[in-house]
Amino acid sequence: MSFLDFHFFSESLALTCSAHVILPQATTRQIGMTSGKQRERYPTLYLLHGLSDDHTIWTRRTSIERYASERNIAVVMPAVARSFYQDMASGPKYWTFLSEELPALCQHYFPLSDAREDTFAAGLSMGGYGALRLGLARPEKFAAVASLSGALDLARRLREVDKPFARIDRKEWTGIIGPDLKAPADSNLWLLASKVGASPEPRPAIYLSCGTEDELLSESRTFRQHLDTLGLPLTYSEGPGAHEWGYWDAQIQRVLEWLPLRQS
Template identity: 45%
Template sequence: MAFLQVNVYSNVLEMEVMLNVILPQQTKKRLGTNTKGATEDIAVLYLLHGMQGNHSVWARRTSIERYVSGMEMAVIMPSTDLGWYTDTTYDMNYWTFISEELPVICHELFPQLTTKREKTFAAGLSMGGYGAMKLGLRHPERFAAVASLSGALALAESVDNLLEIRGKVYWEGIFGPLDEIKGSENDLIYLISQQKIKTAPRFFITCGTEDALYPANTYAMKKMQEQGLMVTFEDGPGEHDWAFWDQWIQRVLAWINE
């Protein structure tokens, strides 16, 4: 595998942004892991970070490069600061960047990446789990499957919990008035209720049973089931930490390839 650290300019954000990218590369090693190369139509996984992370955190805290070795899959790991994958009220359009501009940039720089829905995936942890689900729910025509690890999946149902994490000014800078999140395009539960079964991607939700977000994850899962969506829910012992995410990203990768 090749591991690239990429600096690009975002016209949407009007600033330099950073990506880490894992690309399949054919290698033959005396020691280590041999990998297969691919020159076209490579499957792609957009892997999103949480609140305290950036483009580098998945590679630093897990063995994601080793886990995708031999899968003929590219992994795109962008940085979106603390913007919650949302076009914020403070005029930073992180949603437009991640959903519209980033795929164009990646296909321009790496033309071997697939353009096929059935080989395009998204996943993320915590805030990134929210972002990945948002991608799948708002653009089901682009993603075959999306996965959330310990995701913040019920923001509008738990405003008081948000205020325990950061102040009201921060959250309203992201979403606007907090009482207006519910029923908006930033409310995953609302987006679930609008989803059509025939066009929806597959969904995977996992969360540690000791995680404070566990009730939100089971709630979102039940709403998906009620809507008739294809959702896999799996849990296990664990908290909101990298020990859990390093273990479960391996299960997510296996699920993607099922």
């Protein structure tokens, strides 16, 4: 595998930004690593970080490079600050960057497939929300998406913005969403799922996972019920674990095994 610290200018963000990119490399002499068959274009997982993290976190806290090598898949890990994957009311357009500009840039610079069947997203906490939003708002582009301990209920967070336990306070949410604190319909996972469920267009496969000791468990359970009602393709997993990296390291391995990767 090769690891790239990718620095580039984003038109959407109007700034130079960074992403970590892991690319498969066909080798015969690399000790301790699995090498897959060389391909002209590789399937790609867009792997998203949580609220307090950045694009470096998955390589620092897990063995994602080794796991990706075993599946012969590329991984793109962007940085979106504390944007909650939104086009911010008083800040950069991180949703446009993530959903449109970043895939196009990566497919231009790297040997990544642009086929829907080869394009996936996953993330933890805030990134779990971002990954599901990608799949449900862009079902024509993403074949499968996964949420690990996802902070899925944006509307609830905006209703409870003044409560002591809020991770994002009113001032910060105002900068993200706007002073009315009402998220647009294309930010609401429940509404997006209903739209996909009523559409004849392809539906992304969805993986939901959360630890039973995680304070966000109820959000995954509630969203699971919603997806089941809509008949959307869902794999659901919950088991012992809290909001921590031991759980996410184990789960990202399951996600990579679950992805519907096509044979080269």
